[in-house]
Amino acid sequence: MPRQFITELERTPDHTHVLLITTGSVASIKAPLIVQELLRYSNVKVEVVATKQSLAFFNTTDVEQTGARLWTDDDEWSGTYTIGDPILHIELRRWADIVLVAPCSANTLAKIAAGLCDNLVTSVLRALAPSTPTYIFPAMNTLMYEHPLTAQHLRVVREVVKYHVVGPIGKGLACGDVGLGAMTEWKDIVQTVVDKMQLQLKP
Structure with a gap:
């Protein structure tokens, strides 16, 4: 029996529903930490949507053990x-109060900018x-970030799609290069949600 997700059964009054999306960047390794930290706050629920490529970088059980x-x-x-069965990508978007794409790979960034929808993410x-606050946290090699198409994709995402783009930051990258392209620190990603949704730590 396939798993189902039905918004009216999953949304809880007075809760903040955070949808974390992970894509094919090594920074996806931070996903369990982001989920674990978010769940330290009162009345927060988290669901994670992952591309196949992102699953190379973290253990799914590390996420599921948090309760997400x-x-x-x-x-x-x-x-x-x-006809009439719930459609997962529609149910998840109905459920989400805020969406984080952390990390957002060059590939997924290009797909968003082009309007492609060829996977669940x-x-x-x-x-x-359009009213759902959506934050994009780019993460890629420095030269990929500096590629002229990346600037074009980011412009479309900011100005046309109206998503919030945060980062990337400069640091040593997983590939060994040093430069701009690393995902925003995971604690700062969590703080983005805390500030936007006015979350309070559990007593």
Whole structure:
């Protein structure tokens, strides 16, 4: 029996519903830390949507042990869909109060800018209401970040799609290069949610 996600059963009054999206950057290794830290705050629920590529960098059980669930392309269509069944990318976008794409790889950034929706991640993003606060945290090699197309993609994401772009930062990268391209520090990503949603730590 395929897993289902139904918004009206999953949303809880007076809670903040955080959707964390991970994509194919080594910075996805920070996903369990982001989830764990968010859940230290009162009335917070977290769901994680991961691209296949991002799963190379963290253990899914590290996320699930926090109590959050992780969703992938394999959960989107079971092969037994009938009219009226919940559609995962629509249910997740209805559920989310705030969306974090952390990290956002060069590939996913390009897809967002082009309007592609060829996996669960990009389908959720394409389906989001414009009123849902959405934060993009780019993470890629310095030369990938400095590629002229990246600036064009970021312009579209900021000015046309109206997402908030935070980072990247300069530091030593996983590939050994030093320069601009690293994801914003994971604690600062959590603080973005705390500030935006006015969260309070659990007593």
